[in-house]
Amino acid sequence: xxxxxENFFCPYCDEVTEIYFRIINTILxxxxxxxxxxxxxxxxxxxxxxxYFAYGxxxxxxxxxxxxxxxxxxxxxHRIMIARF
Numbered sequence: 353x354x355x356x357x358e359n360f361f362c363p364y365c366d367e368v369t370e371i372y373f374r375i376i377n378t379i380l381x382x383x384x385x386x387x388x389x390x391x392x393x394x395x396x397x398x399x400x401x402x403x404y405f406a407y408g409x410x411x412x413x414x415x416x417x418x419x420x421x422x423x424x425x426x427x428x429x430h431r432i433m434i435a436r437f
Contacts, residue, residue: 353379353388353437359430364421368404371395372432375405375416379435388414388437412436 355376363369378395382388389409395401406427407416413436417427 353382353435355379355433355435357433359428359432361432362418362421362428367400368418371399371401371404372418374399375401375407376433379414379433382437385409385437388435 361372363372374395375392378391379388382391392401392407392414401407403424404419405416406419407414413434415431416433417431420426420428
């Protein structure tokens with residue numbers, strides 16, 4: 353996996369900072385798309401991933417955006433990272 357940090361990360365609480373690094377580790381320890389999808393699903397069961405981040409899959413990548421602390425239904429206007437598989 354190749355992770356590109358595209359924009360800044362807003363560490364507005366300890367929990368969001370921990371989840372941010374767990375996302376990066378999940379991506380880096382995945383050997384292929386299947387392992388990545390499984391890893392993200394496992395992470396969702398352990399931490400409130402979708403409360404702080406939005407993510408999605410493309411044909412050959414996964415992207416991650418951070419949710420706004422003031423309104424969790426909105427995300428910042430840029431991706432914070434993309435990982436190609």
